[in-house]
Amino acid sequence: MNSTPSVEPQQERQPGKRTIVVRRLDKIGPTAMPPSQGTSN
């Protein structure tokens, strides 16, 4: 399992149209909350 997040390949901007692209985080395996953030119970 990777230890750092990866993202889907960045989409190139279309010529003549400027906008932003929101990329969902790619799957990196089961994700546990880091200790600094903890969990609720």
Added chain:
Amino acid sequence: MRLPRVKPEHAPHQLSDGTIRLGGALYGIASEITDVDGWAWKALTLMDGTRTPAQIAAGLCAAFAGLTREEAEDVVATLVASGHVEEADPGPCPELSEQEKERYSRSRDYFRWVDLTPRDHGWEPQVRIKAARVLVLGLGGTGSHAAWSLTAAGVGRLHLVDADVVELSNLNRQLLYTEADLGRPKAEVALDRLRRINSGVRITVAASAVDSPGELARLIDGFDVLALCADRPREPDGIQSWANQVCGGAGIPWVTGGYNGPLVSVGVFGPGGPCFECVRAGIPPQPGAGYAWPGVTGASAGLSGQLVAYDVLALVTGLLPTPPGYFHGVTLLDPDGHVYARHPARPECEICS
């Protein structure tokens, strides 16, 4: 969306290379934006619930001289559609009372966090849960936990079916029953317990067994989802096959769960995906896997029932992560071995092809 606001659980952060991270670090929720020109960060800063999309776009144009109004509106629309933004002034929600809003406030927060569909107001998933009618078959290890969870979640209508009485050996895992209930019908005890947990849920019970597909078809009439937590009659050609036949034929989604020692697995089936028989046909037979040994703990039974309940809620709220037609689960002796099985519909299948 009239007054977009970044959801508190999705607060944006700038990474060291300028990339914006939204939604924390959870797969399935979080996103990143390569923000070369700073437009996204500025737009997110303006999305504090006090401005309309048009006002946010105007703010972007004022901040970036080369940005056209059309481009600015596109940036705003993209962020609103991303699911990281909510309506800051959703107006009243007459479907829920003030008491219900307090009771289900943590549920609302959860659904706001994981639901990436832009909604008119954050209570929409809870309203759908309140409108849902769910049939639960079986009130044992899986079913008692599922029934508790669905009741606590505020499902509007529940009908629970189980023919058994409470036995001492049930009490290591079946959370609705106590020592004082030994010998009493599980359905009767469950009704009493669950009504005390949530009086807002309309609950009925039947202390009877489902002995044919026809009986199952009669029971499911008028319900939106089946939570199948019974294991008799056993497969093959048992209760799960009946559910596939009846629910598949009627277009009613259904969820089934159970445990095999440390292996907990739950199946989700319904329109738009392969049916139970097709998924099962794709799973290679395993030597020695045919007998259901009785060993179970409260934890494994609880996981089974809670996963069933979660998938029922995901179905009725529209939050199922993928189309139905799969098994998933966990193996308690193998933390890295998550269970997942999905196989395509067989061309000859009359249920799902």
